Amino acid sequence: MGMTMAEKIIAAAAGVESCKAGDIETVTIDKLMSNDGTTHLTIDMYNNLKNPHIADTSKLVWIIDHNIPADSPKTAASHKKMRDFAKEHGITFYEGEGVCHQVMMEKHVRPGELIFGADSHTCAYGALGAFGTGVGCTDYLYGMVTGTSWLLVPETIRFNLHGKLNKGVYARDLILTIIGRISANGANYKAMEFAGEGLHELSIADRISICNLCVEAGAKTALMEVDDVALEYLEAHGRQPKALYKSDEDAVFSEVFDIDLSEIQPIVAKPHFVDNVVPAKECEGVKIDEAFLGSCNNGRIEDLRVGAQVIKGKHVADKVRFLVVPASRDVYKQALEEGLLDIFMEAGAMVMNPNCSVCWGACQGVIGEGETLISTGTRNFKGRAGHKDSFVYLASAATVTASAIRGCITVAEDL
Amino acid sequence: MFEAKIWKLGDDIDTDIILPTEYLAFDTVEKMKPYAFSPLRQDLAGMIKPGDMIVAGNNFGCGSSREQAPEVVKALGVSCIVAKSFARIFFRNAINNGLLLIEQPDLYDNVKEGEVAKVEPGKEIIVNGKSYEIANLPENLMEILDAGGLVKAMRKRNGLD
Numbered sequence: 001m002g003m004t005m006a007e008k009i010i011a012a013a014a015g016v017e018s019c020k021a022g023d024i025e026t027v028t029i030d031k032l033m034s035n036d037g038t039t040h041l042t043i044d045m046y047n048n049l050k051n052p053h054i055a056d057t058s059k060l061v062w063i064i065d066h067n068i069p070a071d072s073p074k075t076a077a078s079h080k081k082m083r084d085f086a087k088e089h090g091i092t093f094y095e096g097e098g099v100c101h102q103v104m105m106e107k108h109v110r111p112g113e114l115i116f117g118a119d120s121h122t123c124a125y126g127a128l129g130a131f132g133t134g135v136g137c138t139d140y141l142y143g144m145v146t147g148t149s150w151l152l153v154p155e156t157i158r159f160n161l162h163g164k165l166n167k168g169v170y171a172r173d174l175i176l177t178i179i180g181r182i183s184a185n186g187a188n189y190k191a192m193e194f195a196g197e198g199l200h201e202l203s204i205a206d207r208i209s210i211c212n213l214c215v216e217a218g219a220k221t222a223l224m225e226v227d228d229v230a231l232e233y234l235e236a237h238g239r240q241p242k243a244l245y246k247s248d249e250d251a252v253f254s255e256v257f258d259i260d261l262s263e264i265q266p267i268v269a270k271p272h273f274v275d276n277v278v279p280a281k282e283c284e285g286v287k288i289d290e291a292f293l294g295s296c297n298n299g300r301i302e303d304l305r306v307g308a309q310v311i312k313g314k315h316v317a318d319k320v321r322f323l324v325v326p327a328s329r330d331v332y333k334q335a336l337e338e339g340l341l342d343i344f345m346e347a348g349a350m351v352m353n354p355n356c357s358v359c360w361g362a363c364q365g366v367i368g369e370g371e372t373l374i375s376t377g378t379r380n381f382k383g384r385a386g387h388k389d390s391f392v393y394l395a396s397a398a399t400v401t402a403s404a405i406r407g408c409i410t411v412a413e414d415l
Numbered sequence: 416m417f418e419a420k421i422w423k424l425g426d427d428i429d430t431d432i433i434l435p436t437e438y439l440a441f442d443t444v445e446k447m448k449p450y451a452f453s454p455l456r457q458d459l460a461g462m463i464k465p466g467d468m469i470v471a472g473n474n475f476g477c478g479s480s481r482e483q484a485p486e487v488v489k490a491l492g493v494s495c496i497v498a499k500s501f502a503r504i505f506f507r508n509a510i511n512n513g514l515l516l517i518e519q520p521d522l523y524d525n526v527k528e529g530e531v532a533k534v535e536p537g538k539e540i541i542v543n544g545k546s547y548e549i550a551n552l553p554e555n556l557m558e559i560l561d562a563g564g565l566v567k568a569m570r571k572r573n574g575l576d
Contacts, residue, residue: 024555033473037439037518038482046567074440111454120504136482136508139566145569150555185474189503217475220503273427328490363437381478388435388454 003300004156005223009131009245013114021155021252025367029059029143030113030130030242035100036064037360038118043085045141054089055147056124063103064095066356068364075128098328098354100185101125101296105208106330110234111226112243116143121296121378122220126194126222127207128230129244134223154220155254156191156247157182161198162356163262168413170223170300170306171206172376172396175213176267178259180277184325186191190217193247195225204233205302206213212297213378216274248276268410269394272382273406280399283409289371291316291404293397294325294352295359298376301326301334303397308340310401316348323365323385324349349404363387374403416535419468421493422459424452424526427538428473430505434487444483444484444490452539453486463494468532472498472523474506485509495534497549510556513564522547 001017003011012018014025034042039062046052053359054060062082079095087095095407097103100117101124109115111129115122118140125132133151135143143149165174179186192208192214201377202210207230211222224230234241234312247253266280291410293299293307304326316322326332332354341351350365358365359377366386367373373385373392380392395403405415432456438450451460469488475498476484485508488496495515509516519540526532526542533541537551552560562568 020543024553041482049566050570072440078440107471118480127523132503136480136504136511138511142565142569157515184477185500185502188474190498206454215504216477218474218502218519281480298555361431361437379429379431381429383435383454384431391438 001252002250004191004247004251005245006154006156006252009112009114010151010153010160010269012112012243018044019153021154025151026148027114027151028148029116031059031061031108031115031275032102032140032143033061033063033100033117033119034078034140035066035119036082037066037083040125041253042082042118042137042141042144045138049145052145053228054144060144061104062089062091062093063100065095065098065100066360068095068355069353071363086145086193096329096353099296099299099356100330101212102271102299102327102331106237106328110239111150111230111241112245114212116140116149117412118354121212123214123219123222124208124212124296126224127204128234129224129226131221131223134215145338146291152189154189154191156185156193157255157257158253159192159194160195160196160256160258160260161196162196162203162258163260165261165264166255168398169264170396170398171202171209171297173267174261174264175210176277176394177264177271179217179275181368182217184216184273185212185274187217187218189225191221192217192219193223194291199224200229203302204229205300208300209297210288216305216379255363260324264401268399268409269380271380271391271393273381279408280411283393284414286393286409287372288320288403289323289406290365290366290373291365291400292323292325292358292373292375292377293400294323294357295377296327297378298397299327299331301331302330304335304340306397308343310398310415311347311405312343314347314405316404320404320407321365322349323352324358324403325352326354328354358385373410374400416533416546417466417494419466419532419534421470421528421530421532422463422467423526424471426429427474428471429477429478430481430484431525433476433484434481439483440444444486447483447487448490451491456503459489463491463493463556466494466527467492468494468534469496470523470526470548471496475501477502482508482512485514489514499523504521510559511565515560517549519549528557547552
């Protein structure tokens with residue numbers, strides 16, 4: 001019987017010839033990423049072990065991105081704990097470099113790897129054919145100390161992509177459409193795999209955006225076949241694949257969807273659930289107080305180019321704050337070089353340092369009682385971006401920027 | 416077998432509801448306790464008594480990998496959460512913290528908040544004389560749960576406790 005991509009990566013990590021959905025395997029983990037959301041908890045637990053040791057320091061990557069620069073003495077102390085521990089143990093460590101998943105994509109992820117991240121959006125790594133999965137700090141600690149963990153081999157839902165996205169429609173619209181269709185737990189415990197000739201038309205930025213959001217359908221991981229586009233990205237970033245896998249012709253999928261990319265329209269996810277999606281046009285006119293362009297989902301150079309093109313020569317609406325947050329230092333520098341940051345600033349936007357920003361509602365730009373945010377962030381849960389009685393709409397970079405200009409939800413083509 | 420008073424929550428109870436981001440930086444879980452579930456029901460954390468249980472719909476715990484979410488529920492003394500389904504990261508995190516989770520498809524639609532349930536893990540939950548069948552967790556997860564969490568199970572396995 002054939003195997004899925006997820007089954008092949010897990011089998012390799014478990015050192016077995018084959019495995020199938022439903023099996024529980026003990027796997028050796030290739031890399032372990034952790035950020036300042038929970039690393040201080042991991043360190044506390046580590047220090048409470050009787051004989052603490054790290055299985056393989058070279059596999060750990062620690063990134064401060066959620067609260068950088070520190071916004072309170074509390075977070076400064078938490079960062080110090082993380083920084084000191086990383087330096088003492090020789091752990092690869094970044095701060096100010098960017099949002100963790102973007103930094104991982106730029107510098108670490110290789111096709112065929114099995115990667116644990118102490119962050120739910122670790123499933124983004126599937127854009128380069130790696131099995132990334134989010135874990136809590138206890139699972140992280142176990143992986144850090146033993147180099148291993150247990151995994152229930154997931155069933156796979158396969159999405160065959162056909163055709164091309166129309167002009168003015170983006171990967172964000174595609175993945176929101178998919179989540180709306182299968183619901184917020186439609187892929188719970190499962191892998192979401194993307195393939196088909198339509199995939200080859202999508203940039204790596206698009207692919208990261210798609211895989212990153214799969215956890216909002218409950219997915220354990222997201223996976224994409226590695227093609228020339230992915231191999232070129234890897235080579236440009238100085239890396240080689242660990243292994244290249246794709247699902248066998250006779251692999252067993254729990255469900256198969258065929259999606260015509262040309263049918264996708266601009267989409268908005270309304271408060272307070274990511275699967276609460278409607279065509280963006282239906283939300284036109286909803287007043288906003290703040291707009292956010294950034295995050296591990298849509299803070300890449302491609303997204304900033306889209307936003308800059310929409311806002312060039314125009315201005316942010318009266319009483320509206322527009323936050324532009326490049327996802328990494330590399331993206332920031334590139335945007336600077338291309339003159340994009342000038343365009344945003346001349347339009348009245350605030351350009352911030354690379355971090356998670358208002359997407360996680362604790363760092364900067366949080367919204368107050370009764371306020372509304374339109375965001376390229378990952379989630380729109382109740383209270384996610386600040387006050388418990390506030391509202392978050394999720395949309396593409398184009399829709400978010402157009403909305404910042406009008407002061408109400410607007411599809412870019414209607415400007 | 417234990418008895419527990421039911422607190423009822425809905426579908427898609429996400430991690431930002433279980434513990435909002437602004438309280439994650441507290442250095443102890445004790446300090447986080449009053450804010451559990453606060454975006455949804457501000458007074459709920461204060462009303463939950465040790466031994467009580469939570470009954471919810473689909474996809475409980477969806478969202479972030481923040482382990483403070485199951486930790487704070489455990490710290491409130493919640494004996495178990497019974498839901499139609501759980502989000503997977505929360506599921507692992509809860510077991511790793513020794514918090515019992517039970518999947519049961521029918522209980523939620525048939526019980527009211529404030530009712531008392533008799534819970535026999537691995538067998539059944541009885542409310543108002545009606546029995547709802549529940550399954551056992553796989554053996555490796557029961558070992559973690561019985562030890563009180565993954566770190567404690569590791570120590571036990573390695574002869575440290």
